[in-house]
Amino acid sequence: MVQVKKNIYWKVAQKGFLDMLPLNLAVIPWGILCGSLAIQRGFSVLEALLMPALVYAGAVQLVVTELIANNVPLATILFTAFIISSRHFLYGLALRNKLKNLPLRWRVSLGFLLTDELFALSTHRKSLKGKVRLIYGLFAGGSFYLSWLMWNIIGIIAGSYLPDLTEIGLDFAIAVTFIALIMPNITNLPALVTIIIAGVFSVIFKLLDWELGLVFAALLAMYGGYTTSRWQTRKAIKSEIKEEKE
Amino acid sequence: MTLITILLLAVITFSSRYLFLHPGIPLRIGAKLSSFLSFSAPAVLTAIWVPIIFIKDGSLNISPDNPYLIAATVAVVVSIKTKSVYITLASSGVVFVLLRVFL
Known part of the structure; x- marks a missing residue:
């Protein structure tokens, strides 16, 4: 054993x-x-x-x-x-x-x-x-x-x-390893929203030379992903209730 | 002097990593916060790699003669198709080197 x-x-x-x-x-x-x-x-x-x-x-x-x-x-x-x-x-x-x-x-x-x-x-x-x-x-x-x-x-x-x-x-090399680790896991809408927001804002903040940009871009992206998943759940519940009524 | 600075730096990097692993911190992570945090990996790692690809010498470069952009596009496609870190690194690495040599 x-x-x-x-x-x-x-x-x-x-x-x-x-x-x-x-x-x-x-x-x-x-x-x-x-x-x-x-x-x-x-x-x-x-x-x-x-x-x-x-x-x-x-x-x-x-x-x-x-x-x-x-x-x-x-x-x-x-x-x-x-x-x-x-x-x-x-x-x-x-x-x-x-x-x-x-x-x-x-x-x-x-x-x-x-x-x-x-x-x-x-x-x-x-x-x-x-x-x-x-x-x-x-x-x-x-x-x-x-x-x-x-x-x-x-x-x-x-x-x-x-x-x-x-x-x-x-x-x-470091960019590609992160791509290889992240992209295969982007299989649903909330995850997709997350990486789009993270990508767009990280570039904007970097261009503005803002030191905390990485963290803020990530927080915005997490919020986007979270809100999307909440919205999906609510939509699913609503349609279920509708089905039960019919 | 530099030695003391280095020790203080070590305290900062270690505590930034360890702080929230400490059980004594009065913080309970409920379902909502936990769901929010489940997006942290794609969020942070994407925020690290995207600027490396799109920003060259301090300005945005979205043109076909940016080898980073072309090779990263290859990497995205290959990683989704194969899910293999090794194949992704190898294929996009070859594309990147060829572009650097011939562009």
């Missing part, structure tokens, strides 16, 4: 790793960029290592490295990091009912690993429910953490010898 269980855990661990693999590879340019930028901006090797190891957030690392190098006041740096990180509050909220009653070690480890990428793999109604799915999440998230660390280290070693990798269009 124990052996069977161990086999299942081993299998889901592998599946977690394999499902995350395309994302691990898609962030190679970003990871290398983060590492090399830190060195180029005068961070010590230890500091450059602690950024991916502890802060562990690509967008925050890129922006903040520039701010620190330009001697921007600490409060501004922290506030900027807070704004960029604010989308993670939504991830925590979305997973709260599934994770809040778990032991501390699960909450802290999955919480620490809760990047855009791990969240993207945790969208199913059942994901992270039960030990098997938790192990899946832990290995998916853990492999992403180790990859991120590895790409950053390569960047740190290569340092100033590297050109700007985003200039040659490698940011395309």
Whole structure:
């Protein structure tokens, strides 16, 4: 029995790793960029290592490295990091009912690993429910953490010898992995409304250079999806009542 | 100094992820909020990828010579047809590279 269980855990661990693999590879340019930028901006090797190891957030690392190098006041740096990180509050909220009653070690480890990428793999109604799915999440998230660390280290070693990798269009990879993870799940009207609103407003807000645009575009989109599904439910109930009367 | 900044940054990123997983937070997520939050993944992830495709050098680029746009269209079609991350990445990646080389 124990052996069977161990086999299942081993299998889901592998599946977690394999499902995350395309994302691990898609962030190679970003990871290398983060590492090399830190060195180029005068961070010590230890500091450059602690950024991916502890802060562990690509967008925050890129922006903040520039701010620190330009001697921007600490409060501004922290506030900027807070704004960029604010989308993670939504991830925590979305997973709260599934994770809040778990032991501390699960909450802290999955919480620490809760990047855009791990969240993207945790969208199913059942994901992270039960030990098997938790192990899946832990290995998916853990492999992403180790990859991120590895790409950053390569960047740190290569340092100033590297050109700007985003200039040659490698940011395309991360966009495509999100497309591949999201689009197959857009199978009903509320989901379609959600992505249309998110797409339109994220572009508008980005063009306006509005820092909180991502979160607001997402909130508007969620509201749109939610309202559409409520409208559908109400319509369904109404037609049912009509049928009963006839 | 930078070291302290990094530690504070780590506190910010970790707490933004962990905060709502903490059972002590006085927040009960009912059916309505839960249904609202069920749209968070497509909403946030779409809001991340769409600007990468449509905005080039700070302005909107909806023209056929934007390789991001063409290759992303391929990605959308292939991902819906195959539901495979690997096939989607490979096919749209090839299209993207070819466009970059020949456009």
